[in-house]
Amino acid sequence: AQRVTQPEKLLSVFKGAPVELKCNYSYSGSPELFWYVQYSRQRLQLLLRHISRESIKGFTADLNKGETSFHLKKPFAQEEDSAMYYCALGASGSRLTFGEGTQLTVNP
Amino acid sequence: GAGVSQSPSNKVTEKGKDVELRCDPISGHTALYWYRQSLGQGLEFLIYFQGNSAPDKSGLPSDRFSAERTGGSVSTLTIQRTQQEDSAVYLCASSLVHGVRGGNTIYFGEGSWLTVV
Numbered sequence: 375a376q377r378v379t380q381p382e383k384l385l386s387v388f389k390g391a392p393v394e395l396k397c398n399y400s401y402s403g404s405p406e407l408f409w410y411v412q413y414s415r416q417r418l419q420l421l422l423r424h425i426s427r428e429s430i431k432g433f434t435a436d437l438n439k440g441e442t443s444f445h446l447k448k449p450f451a452q453e454e455d456s457a458m459y460y461c462a463l464g465a466s467g468s469r470l471t472f473g474e475g476t477q478l479t480v481n482p
Numbered sequence: 483g484a485g486v487s488q489s490p491s492n493k494v495t496e497k498g499k500d501v502e503l504r505c506d507p508i509s510g511h512t513a514l515y516w517y518r519q520s521l522g523q524g525l526e527f528l529i530y531f532q533g534n535s536a537p538d539k540s541g542l543p544s545d546r547f548s549a550e551r552t553g554g555s556v557s558t559l560t561i562q563r564t565q566q567e568d569s570a571v572y573l574c575a576s577s578l579v580h581g582v583r584g585g586n587t588i589y590f591g592e593g594s595w596l597t598v599v
Contacts, residue, residue: 378524380524383522406582406583408582416592417485417486417590417591417592417593418525418573418590419589419590420587420588423585425585426585460524460525462525464581464582464583469515469527469530469538469541469582470525470527470582470588471527472517472524472525472526473524474522474523474524475524
C-alpha cells in the first residue's frame with residue numbers, strides 16, 4: 375500500500391524566514407514524488423516533481439529514500455507563498471496518492 | 483479550452499437527490515481522473531479513465547457513485563441518493579497520456595463544490 379503523511383496541517387512563518395514543509399511516504403517500490411500547491415481561490419497545480427530536480431519559485435525538495443521523505447524547502451519565505459501545499463506519491467497505475475496537506479501562512 | 487473545466491462550480495442539493503457533475507478535460511488529453519477533497523482531509527482518488535474506459539474505479543466510495551466518459555472527452559460523475567457525507571469538492575483532472583510517471587503532468591480543474599443539506 376502507498377501512503378503519504380504530512381504531519382503539519384498548519385504552518386506559520388514570518389516573511390524572510392526559512393520554511394520547510396514535511397512529507398513522508400510509504401511505498402515498497404520506486405516512487406515518484408510531487409508537490410502540488412493550491413493558492414486561495416485557484417486550482418491545484420503542480421509545483422515540482424523530484425525527477426526534475428528543479429527549483430520552482432525558490433522551492434526545492436530532495437527525495438531521501440533512506441528516510442522516505444520529500445520535504446519542501448525555501449530559504450526565504452514570501453507572503454505570496456501562503457497557500458495549501460500537498461505532497462503526492464505516484465506509484466503503481468496512474469493514480470496520485472495525496473497527503474492531507476499543509477496550510478502555509480507567511481506573515482508580514 | 484485552456485484548462486480543465488468543471489460545472490457546476492457550486493451545487494447545493496437536498497439529501498436523497500441525485501446530482502451530476504461535469505468535466506471537460508484539456509483537448510487531446512486521453513486520461514481523466516476524478517478526486518474528492520473533503521474538509522480537513524486530503525485528496526481522495528475516485529476513478530480514472532483512459533479514453534472511454536475506466537481501468538481503475540476502485541476509489542468510488544459506494545455504488546451510489548458512478549462515472550462515465552463519452553467521445554474520449556467529457557466525463558460525468560453521478561451521485562445518486564446524496565448523503566450529507568458526500569459534501570465535498572469534487573476535482574477533475576486530465577493528462578496527455580496515461581500515468582503519473584516519466585514526466586507526465588496531471589492538470590486539475592477548479593472543482594465542483596457540493597453541499598448536501
